Amino acid sequence: MELLQNYELRLIKQANQGDRNAFREIVEDNKKKIFYLAFDFTGSIQDAEDLSQDVFIKAFRSLHTFKGEASISTWLYRITLNTFLALKRKKSFEIEKNQAPLDESVSADPVFPGNPSTGNPETYAESRQMQMHIQQALDTLSPRERSVFVMRHYRGMPGKTVGELLNISEGTVKSLLSRAIRKMQNALGFYRDSLDLGMEVQQ
């Protein structure tokens, strides 16, 4: 743990002194984590790329503020969260699903599991439909509810850490999570009633 901390502090120090290679290393270590977190927040590849790259640009500019109290990834999570919430607040950030990417190399035909070329087309169609409904359920959440749900449920972050990242109490994290769950239960109610998910509830 201490080794990792020292390694990260050294990287930050070098990057802060203008060493671009050190910053590249930080990017390479974290780009997938931050991109997929941004994807969970925005729901689109193009927006995830824009948001995650904004995060790295902000991080680059504020290297001097990193004090090593948390890991680099936690620091980047915080910047991702703040950037996402700020963008939503400005309303200049539209989540456009199925939007044609601006840069062709960005599209690069991302492979979702269950691609028709690799599996049963019917299963693929069902899966696509379910993905659409899941996305719609996530879109019913406010930016803060969505942030809490993504970090708490998809990332498994402790409530305390989520609260620290959002600067809210653990109790508020719980209530945001409950509200998010209620909204998604309404949005996905028909799955619960009509689909056999083949799920065993373990008690």
Next chain:
Amino acid sequence: MRKCKKIKDLMPDALNDNNVLPQAELRKLREHLKDCQRCSEEYKKLAALLAVMNKRQRPQMSDAFWENYSLRLEEKLDAAEEVKEQKSPAKIFNLIDWLDGFDFKIRWVLYPLTAAAILVVGIAIGLYLSHQPGKDIMNTAVSSLRRLSPAVAEHFDNVLPLLLDYSNSSPQQTGNSPEENILVEKSTVKKLLLENQLLKRVMTKNNNISVNELMNELELILLELSNDSGDSEETRRAVQRFIKENNVLFKMKTLEKKDKQTLAI
């Protein structure tokens, strides 16, 4: 019921694939679910929801994408650095962006603080300018607040009831003749006209544009009334229209009000 609330709070964590709930808490939850039908139902509903949400798929990006990702980021970083260098002298214009960089709670303190700081600086500049002698802008402001001479104020007091009579009179509504509505003697009108002409000459020297303009309009009205032989309906309407179109009453009241305010200062 309180126990149910606590148990409900534990449910999302119990269903989290990342084993975020400590074993002791998990045991407590399972014990409660055996005894509480309502919580058990709730737990099943939540499990069904999260099972659907856990089926969410994320795109598997190709190696080419990740290579290009880093290249695109390098380009953006270079561009951002260039923009930063160009913009650095005018950082104040990025105030909002800068504030947005802060955490959610801190921002709610920083926004009003920044607004208050801007206000204080604005007031300080205003006070500083107001104590600078010979500034044109301040002279203009003082000029607009310059007092009417007592004679002009008295003249306005004399003319105002006459104009009010004309602008409010309506023979069609009351059934009275114009003569009954407007009981102003010709001699009074002539006296007011003469007074207006004399004061106008004095005020022209004072270069008070708004007062001069008003006195010109009053002169036209008084001339019309003094030339009219019998307070005809036609004259009444013409005068009424003139008063209305030129906002004569409003101007008189505004000037008198301003005059009183200046006197109070």
